[in-house]
Amino acid sequence: MTRQHNILQKPSTFFDIFERKGVSEVKSTHYCPGCGHGILHKLIAEAIEDFGIQDKTVLISPVGCSVFAYYYFDTGNIQSAHGRAPAVGTGYKRANPHSIVISYQGDGDLAAIGANEIIQAANRGEAITVFFVNNAIYGMTGGQMAPTTLLNQTTTTTPYGRNKFHEGYPLRMSEIIATLEAPVYVERCMLTDAKNIAKTRNAVRKAIKAQMDQKGFSFVEVLSGCPTGWKMTPQEAKTWITTDLSTYFVPGVYKDDLETREPHEVKQENPPPEDYYHLLNINQTLKEEYVFPHVLKEPFLEEIKIAGFGGQGLLSLGYVIAALAMGHAYEVSWLPSYGPEMRGGTANCSVKISNSRIGSPLVTNPSTLIVMNKPSMKKFENAVINGGIIIYDSGLIDTPPSRQDVTAIGVPATEIADTLGNTKAANILLLGVYARLKKQFLDEQYIQTALPAILESKALRDVNIKAFNYGFTYSENMK
Numbered sequence: 331m332t333r334q335h336n337i338l339q340k341p342s343t344f345f346d347i348f349e350r351k352g353v354s355e356v357k358s359t360h361y362c363p364g365c366g367h368g369i370l371h372k373l374i375a376e377a378i379e380d381f382g383i384q385d386k387t388v389l390i391s392p393v394g395c396s397v398f399a400y401y402y403f404d405t406g407n408i409q410s411a412h413g414r415a416p417a418v419g420t421g422y423k424r425a426n427p428h429s430i431v432i433s434y435q436g437d438g439d440l441a442a443i444g445a446n447e448i449i450q451a452a453n454r455g456e457a458i459t460v461f462f463v464n465n466a467i468y469g470m471t472g473g474q475m476a477p478t479t480l481l482n483q484t485t486t487t488t489p490y491g492r493n494k495f496h497e498g499y500p501l502r503m504s505e506i507i508a509t510l511e512a513p514v515y516v517e518r519c520m521l522t523d524a525k526n527i528a529k530t531r532n533a534v535r536k537a538i539k540a541q542m543d544q545k546g547f548s549f550v551e552v553l554s555g556c557p558t559g560w561k562m563t564p565q566e567a568k569t570w571i572t573t574d575l576s577t578y579f580v581p582g583v584y585k586d587d588l589e590t591r592e593p594h595e596v597k598q599e600n601p602p603p604e605d606y607y608h609l610l611n612i613n614q615t616l617k618e619e620y621v622f623p624h625v626l627k628e629p630f631l632e633e634i635k636i637a638g639f640g641g642q643g644l645l646s647l648g649y650v651i652a653a654l655a656m657g658h659a660y661e662v663s664w665l666p667s668y669g670p671e672m673r674g675g676t677a678n679c680s681v682k683i684s685n686s687r688i689g690s691p692l693v694t695n696p697s698t699l700i701v702m703n704k705p706s707m708k709k710f711e712n713a714v715i716n717g718g719i720i721i722y723d724s725g726l727i728d729t730p731p732s733r734q735d736v737t738a739i740g741v742p743a744t745e746i747a748d749t750l751g752n753t754k755a756a757n758i759l760l761l762g763v764y765a766r767l768k769k770q771f772l773d774e775q776y777i778q779t780a781l782p783a784i785l786e787s788k789a790l791r792d793v794n795i796k797a798f799n800y801g802f803t804y805s806e807n808m809k
């Protein structure tokens with residue numbers, strides 16, 4: 331529904347109800363009275379509505395008081411790690427060049443922990459729009475000094491005032507960003523009175539329009555009141571912005587190349603499907619020619635944890651399982667995790683396989699645990715679901731799992747692999763054990779055909795195939 335401009339009403343790009351902590355409030359927000367965030371939210375929401383870009387806008391919220399921006403904006407939303415909004419925005423925008431990506435950040439998020447992120451994104455000229463709320467303090471965490479805290483300004487961490495010899499000078503981010511070549515538009519505004527709010531409104535629109543016109547990186551800094559952090563009334567806070575904050579952070583346009591900058595060429599949104607096979611190292615011919623006799627149709631989710639020492643091929647085993655499952659046209663995820671030592675330290679990976687979309691790649695309670703050392707058995711045994719499976723290298727783990735409610739299969743995989751020609755094939759031997767146990771959704775004939783193409787090491791290919799067959803037969807004999 332189009333907003334009527336002659337009456338005050340909430341833009342349709344805001345949700346009707348602001349839900350927070352289970353409380354539904356139609357009119358209020360979680361922001362303090364006199365806070366500038368609400369005003370800036372409204373200016374952005376109105377611009378999105380007026381430009382008709384709601385369905386392609388993604389707002390990235392930061393860590394800080396505006397962390398809950400996604401409770402308000404009825405757009406795509408991502409909440410990023412502290413200071414990483416420009417990196418997240420970069421990834422999203424590059425994958426979806428026709429989207430409108432708005433990064434919304436405070437001074438702790440953008441000018442402290444995320445200072446490098448914002449400078450690099452600006453310097454690359456990422457085609458995103460950044461709104462930077464500068465209220466010269468850390469509001470959410472109780473009023474500590476921010477990089478933008480003024481000299482002599484008292485905060486909970488500078489009770490005698492910010493001292494230039496101890497804490498340095500307040501960072502002027504607009505000026506810094508404007509010195510870079512790539513940004514196309516940089517302006518600082520303030521939310522003090524109707525006139526300046528109107529100026530901010532124009533800046534918000536210019537910055538978003540710059541992105542719509544594919545002109546490149548745009549940045550608007552907004553001096554905004556934090557009555558709570560400043561320990562002032564809302565009116566005092568507005569006055570302080572005018573008398574103090576804006577004398578150091580002077581409002582104005584710091585860069586405007588909008589007229590002269592050529593639009594960026596929008597690259598192809600996604601690679602053509604045939605490229606996926608190449609990018610993911612999948613044998614396309616194999617996939618196209620093979621007809622699966624029985625891909626499981628009933629909903630299922632297999633969650634696998636594979637753990638042991640680095641160097642045992644555990645991450646590769648997870649990758650191979652994921653690749654085989656993907657070859658069956660299932661949804662898959664593969665998430666490696668290893669310590670600082672690439673070899674010798676503990677390592678594990680999580681694999682999920684499903685015939686519906688996977689929300690998170692994390693595996694906390696595996697349905698299958700494949701484990702190749704004692705520390706990992708100790709760490710993950712109790713996480714396996716009731717009725718799950720533990721496949722372990724019984725040559726390396728001499729104590730079988732104590733769980734009685736799971737199926738435990740001990741195979742001296744490393745010893746057997748040694749007799750087959752190479753201990754490094756132990757991981758694929760365990761794959762054979764696993765594939766036999768999971769033949770309700772993994773097709774043996776497909777695996778036999780696909781495995782040689784998926785295995786990366788040509789030198790180990792023959793011994794790996796032998797090991798797979800050994801493992802497959804091993805578990806078959808157990809049944």
Ligand code: SF4
Binds near residue numbers: 361363558559
């Ligand atoms: S602490 Fe400050 S910035 Fe945070 S919501 Fe309250 S007034 Fe706004």
